[in-house]
Amino acid sequence: MSITVNGLDELKKLAGGDLGTSEWIEVTQERIDTFADATGDHQWIHVDPERAKDGPFGAPIAHGYLTLSLFIPLFTELLEVEGVSAKVNYGLDKVRFPAPVKVGSRIRLVAKLASVEDVPGGVQIVVDGTMEIDGGGKPAAVLRSLSRFYV
16 A cells, blocks of 8 residues: 655655555566676576576575665555655665575565655655565565655
């Protein structure tokens, strides 16, 4: 379920609250291969299913940065901010990858809006996110993301 706010004042009211949970998204071999082509990272543990069967995880795994890149499409399912002129990714304070994402796994985002602070021309939000793996004991990623919204 998506939360929609209109303007920065409404966004500020959400500070400290849960943003909810996204839908599941499947991490396919095709998605992994496309990411490998885009980044030039063709390590066998990601793109060679036959060799990866005998590797440490028993199957190909997604690149950690692929998992991280899925934060934005999953996050946009949770929060829509209207009435702003620009939305920009400002960076990350912390990222960890506690568990690998095996090909065919499904992941989703659970997010909390940790804070909303004024910056020149807008606000900066801090989101604490956990990328869960369907049926997994540990998350695929735990992160703190910073974004800015400008009027």
